[in-house]
């Protein structure tokens with residue numbers, strides 16, 4: 499007789515295209531869905547900041563509420579527990595007399611260590627742990643290399659993978675599941691109960707991010723079908739203001755409330771029913787970057803978190819805490835940087851353009867330890883994805899697997915190119931005001947070409963530039 503099973507939800511908080519859940523249903527009798535609040539995810543980092551900040555915590559709680567609602571609609575529920583999964587799950591195995599545990603496979607050290615401990619504990623109970631790959635668009639088993647041979651140049655990876663690898667079909671959501679009456683389900687904690695303080699929604703945010711697969715699928719529908727933005731994505735994707743310059747799918751993709759294969763399926767439908775062009779291709783191209791970072795992480799393991807990075811280099815950077823604090827709180831005196839940092843602090847989101855610039859500025863201009871920047875992003879980002887974050891930072895710091903990705907961003911020309919009218923900096927730094935057509939100077943008389951060209955002046959109360967960059971002055 500088929501035994502009952504636990505499905506341990508991790509970064510796969512959805513019913514649609516959930517391979518782990520589907521497999522568990524196919525291979526088991528009763529299925530018990532569970533989510534564990536792991537205290538290690540909320541502990542302080544070396545920067546004395548919570549590993550999961552309030553923006554992402556809020557998004558996670560909303561995602562779990564939605565998952566619970568959706569499970570209840572098909573007759574089940576979500577069992578919530580607080581504690582170490584490797585302890586809690588074996589206890590539930592005992593309590594519920596299940597014979598199998600299913601979970602999605604992760605690739606990074608902390609997650610692997612939990613998987614290993616859980617597996618060891620389950621083995622001593624005679625129970626199997628089935629770890630199932632599902633976070634990427636391309637399945638790891640379908641790419642044309644064993645993981646250790648994944649090319650170190652993205653374009654090579656993309657070209658060969660595009661030629662050879664088929665995207666597997668997205669799976670439908672289950673329509674019914676047995677009830678979990680046998681066990682207490684427990685309430686989802688509040689942000690407060692997780693030891694964090696609630697952050698009010700900021701009306702300047704690009705989007706009112708609400709977690710959950712319902713809102714993730716709604717955003718997909720809105721961006722592609724209602725607002726018809728996909729056909730222009732390649733042209734708009736470097737924007738910084740507003741909901742529609744890019745998809746904003748990242749937060750839902752990161753905790754798995756949206757499946758990349760579902761996004762792909764909708765791109766293909768859009769190409770059939772509306773238009774197929776460079777933009778529709780480019781969204782898939784970006785999803786391949788996301789996959790690539792996961793495969794590269796699997797290939798190189800823990801080195802992505804080390805100061806020397808994947809290259810095991812010795813970057814010439816310093817642990818200057820004062821400079822770092824100015825950077826993280828948006829008080830460097832460089833408006834293009836500060837505006838972006840104020841956005842991430844207020845909303846948990848920052849555009850890709852912004853991320854590249856603030857990261858480059860921290861590392862290449864301020865010469866501060868890049869791992870601090872990556873760790874700060876980990877705390878703040880609503881869409882934090884361990885692989886995308888740390889490998890992108892490896893690239894910016896010039897310690898990544900692809901030496902060609904070591905680019906310097908000239909902040910001044912970036913600001914002039916991507917915020918030529920100064921709308922973005924004014925949006926986030928109210929201290930700046932317009933004096934159209936006038937060249938204005940800092941109180942220190944340092945000419946500030948970026949802002950002067952935009953017709954913006956800086957009041958006395960705005961921070962003075964931290965570092966008088968020679969390139970800044972002319």
Ligand SMILES: Cc1cc2nc3c(=O)[nH]c(=O)nc-3n(C[C@H](O)[C@H](O)[C@H](O)COP(=O)(O)OP(=O)(O)OC[C@H]3O[C@@H](n4cnc5c(N)ncnc54)[C@H](O)[C@@H]3O)c2cc1C
Nearest residue numbers: 744745746747748784788850853854881882883886887890
């Ligand atoms: C220093 C740095 C840190 C980053 N940290 C993260 C992170 O923690 N989580 C995260 O999801 N992205 C991260 N990114 C990548 C990128 O900035 C975001 O994915 C993107 O801004 C999210 O907005 P969007 O969903 O509107 O993207 P879109 O432009 O609409 O792209 C669609 C999807 O493609 C993927 N994608 C796009 N660009 C990248 C990229 N450069 N790397 C990996 N995936 C990409 C994302 O899943 C995104 O949702 C980081 C980039 C940098 C430079």
